[in-house]
Amino acid sequence: MPHDHPEHHHEGMSPSGHPYRADDDTALSYWQAMEIAVRELLIEKGETSAEAVQRQIDAMDSRSPANGAAVIARAWADPAFKARLLDNAGDASREMGFDIGPMHLIAVENTPAVHNVIVCTLCSCYPRNLLGLPPDWYKSRAYRSRTVREPRAVLSEFGLDLPDDVTLRVHDSTADMRYIVLPAQPPGTDGWPEDRLAALVTRDSMIGTGLPKAPA
């Protein structure tokens, strides 16, 4: 692939065929100019190509909480898979065909007596290779600062009031592991097919700031 290959695309559309987002029309900022400059220098020097950048964007765009929901649903439906998930969540996700790269993933299980919640106080570590990019609040100073000290107050802001007889376990992703919460299966859903179960699994329920949806 020649590294000076020009980007071909329709006017007003990104190379992936989507309309540009509104802030492409706002004044060019210093940091946006730096992004363009860094990317073009890397392409000029043959370090990467416009196509490789777009492929990487497409790969990340293809990841979403739906991937995690499929993993959780299978764990609810299949006790043997659940055991493998709790033993090594990365390998269990790969077994389902998800390309999560070299990510080390640990699943932590919610039970009637234990609720888990994930945070990264040092930066913004998140199981992005399974769930896609983290929500803005996960990267906020408030969430990162307070979740280790007053996690119950933080969960209340998300509408989740934990009873006092439930132990809360906070997981700070300080180094090389990433975490996903295995929520408790909602009552009344035994025997459901995996796609119906997956529809109950929300992104927040896999971070621990929410619970799965109740069956309709």
Added chain:
Amino acid sequence: MAERVRIRSMMPPGHVRAPAYLRGKTGVIERPLGIFANPEKLAYRLPAEKRPLYRVRFTMAELWGDAAERPADTLDAEIYAHWLEPLED
């Protein structure tokens, strides 16, 4: 590695993965995680030796004292072996 450990309380400048709020606090090893390249070397583009990494569990009472929302709630964090001091039971 002892079951009970204390996180070293030293505060050197530079990039480390032991959060300041855990320094000097006592916890228990939740599980060993294997060996990983030392981030304190990687951060400075230096050859990095592999170091054992552990998940350490603390009670909220240990971390925050009377300010803890519920003392028996816990916090787990990944800490490299060179930040852990083994404690006698």
Added chain:
Amino acid sequence: MGGQDAGPVPQAGHDFALWEKRVDALMILGSQAGHFTVDGLRRALEDMGEDAFETMTYYERWIAAINQNLIEAGVYSIEELGRKMEEVQARATTYGEAAGG
């Protein structure tokens, strides 16, 4: 940061802009090419100081950290960056036009 006082968790989110997705892609590609590690990026982010957290957005901080690491790795020079940024800023007044797509 962990354990410090702070206000309510901001619940409003935003869709990522193309330039933000490109920063994210450059982070992955530069790391895969061996030009830096995530630890090198985190070190650069921390060295920006607490102020950067208040005055810069998430991906503004990340492109600054990526650039810092690429210069340290010798992929391009400060002079090359300076000239290229001048050229980019002279092209147009919006991101879409300056990026040429």
